[in-house]
Amino acid sequence: MNAVLVVNADLGPLHRVTVQHAIRMLCRRVAEIHEAEPDRVIGVFPVPRVVRLVRYVVTRWRFSAGPAWSRAGVLRRDGRCCAYCGGPASTIDHILPRSRGGRNTWRNTTAACYECNQRKGDRTPAEAGMPLRREPVTPTWAALAGR
Numbered sequence: 001m002n003a004v005l006v007v008n009a010d011l012g013p014l015h016r017v018t019v020q021h022a023i024r025m026l027c028r029r030v031a032e033i034h035e036a037e038p039d040r041v042i043g044v045f046p047v048p049r050v051v052r053l054v055r056y057v058v059t060r061w062r063f064s065a066g067p068a069w070s071r072a073g074v075l076r077r078d079g080r081c082c083a084y085c086g087g088p089a090s091t092i093d094h095i096l097p098r099s100r101g102g103r104n105t106w107r108n109t110t111a112a113c114y115e116c117n118q119r120k121g122d123r124t125p126a127e128a129g130m131p132l133r134r135e136p137v138t139p140t141w142a143a144l145a146g147r
């Protein structure tokens with residue numbers, strides 16, 4: 001299980017590693033503990049939750065590519081809040097419907113409640129007269145890394 005979040009020297013989240021991997025990074029002094037489990041140690045180290053790289057690593061790729069799309073990620077990005085009515089959302093709506101070629105991308109999907117999703121059906125928000133309350137965007141790693 002990759003339990004430890006690695007953050008850049010500027011605290012931008014990068015990826016997750018195993019506790020063992022994180023400890024090796026600490027031993028090699030490429031990273032420092034940023035946040036630890038209270039009252040738990042492995043050898044001389046507290047059990048890390050978050051380790052911070054000592055040196056800043058340039059990661060242009062993460063700004064261009066961003067995290068991979070997932071349904072859970074869309075719900076998390078949108079705070080489980082329906083893009084049409086603002087109510088609690090449990091479904092994913094394709095802004096351009098899948099039946100019309102809409103794809104599973106961050107910008108074409110949004111959290112929606114079941115009722116709005118049904119009401120919108122195979123229409124675009126404009127056709128359905130259901131304006132989006134927010135523009136769907138590609139989330140940052142930080143937005144998805146929250147616990």
Ligand SMILES: [Zn+2]
Nearest residue numbers: 082085113116
């Ligand atoms: Zn709704």
